[in-house]
Amino acid sequence: MTTITPVRARFAPSPTGHVHLGSARTALYDYLIAKQTGGQFILRIEDTDRKRLVEGAEEELINSLHWLGIDWDEGPGKDGPYGPYRQSERKEIYQKYARELIEKDAAYYCFCTPERLSQVRQEMQKNKLPPHYDGFCRHLSKAEAEARVKAGEPHVIRFKSPKEGTTVVKDLLRGEITFENATLDDFILVKSDGWALYHLAAIVDDHLMKITHVIRGSEWLPTSPLHHLIWNALGWQEPEWVHLSVFLKPSGKGKMSKREAADLSNDGYSIFIKDLEDLGYLPEAVINWVALMGWSYDDHTEFFTLNDLVEKFSLDRLNPSPAAINFSKLDYFNKEHIKALGNEDLAARIQPFFIKAGYHADLGDLIKITPVIKERITTLDDSVEMCAFLFKDAISHDKEALIIKDKTREETLRFGSDSLEILESVSVWEPAVLEAKFTAYMEAQGLTPRELLSFLREAISGQRVTPPLFECMQVLGKERTIQRLKEALTLI
């Protein structure tokens, strides 16, 4: 590592939908590199396309970032020296620089109608050429163009891409990438409604906001030469470019489509941060998981907290190849991070899931069960299914399961009433005491734990799967445990 200079990194989403894994990872890396160098992480809303805005998307975006624990130093709700941080509030700024580009002859007015443009595109495709603009307005005289603009003729502003030579883009993890200028298009910089497009707006903002590193998806690679050219045309020093690889669907074949995203939810998974939260994943786990998709620390360390990552992340250990999303690995990380949680913390996190399921579980009770469930649940939501019986007023039984395997109804009844007596005789209601009593009883009767305890489990919980039996009895309390066993015995 050379001398560390503070990095100013920005996460610049457009509020057009849910925050997904890809953007979460980009935001994370931005945040990490900024924090690690003592720099700033900036959140900028790219909302210049007024038609695509989605109601509530910005709010969800902010919530998701907060949930993940990624906080910004400058951005909406947190003013800084380079605001405003919403592009919709910066329209005039972009127009100023668009004019500058025209004056420098690096851009030109174009009066072609959308109809003509699509016609040109079709023509190009028919001739097996890249579907680019044909340059119809590129050579209009400045005087004529200005006159038509003044006359109020609808127009856009296009960048004047060089036609010869090559443009080299330097990417931090891919090295130098060379593009033939002949393959470049004359991109639109400002639309006919006066709003700047990403290509102009992002560059102007990155410059004005003194961004030093731009981390973005590799889908931007094809337009990166244009961006390089615009930076140059404006006479500015461009930032470091980092083009991250895309995420592939779990099969590894192709990008996640709308349809596949929907199919995922049938399996209890999702690529959207909001859903992951609802599903019972920990932000710690999502962060850990997503950080490792495209980055690694060494050949064996996998468990990282956000703070670990701030300390250990580095751009030079990024991996340029696309990564397939692996949800079973997320499950694994979720288990690991749940196990790492303190009992009070875990209890507070599972409580909303109980409440959502209609159980009035109070924190005190939940804290009692967290030690025994923390290594048995994959998601926070799993705790509800596993422990619901503790919070129900009445439970129902599967009568079949109430007969001890390979024993008769009469035998079961006898073991059941003996158990009842044992329970009633216990004065110190603790797992160790209960276990000692029952172990002695089972030995005397020649019963295996599997036989008796499975029966008791069904009797007091109505479930086949629960946390360890004696712990369950403890949380249930002596009275309710006895009550439930009595009820069960009447059903045999």
Add this chain to the structure above:
RNA sequence: GCCCCCAUCGUCUAGUGGCCCAGGACACGGCCCUCUCAAGGCCAAAACAGCGGUUCGAAUCCGCUUGGGGGCACCA
């Protein structure tokens, strides 16, 4: 069609010319432990896409092929 990117076990990856007949993790299978479910322990199976170079030596460097991915909007 054109441009660009990528290429190690099923998946995420380690590996920057000899330490590699390739290491870790998840998932999968088996065994042990075990009151259910987990957790834990042990074991197994599993990869350098192909072909040419360069080199004393290549997973590592170069080229080609193949495969995969991304882009080609008055979206970002």
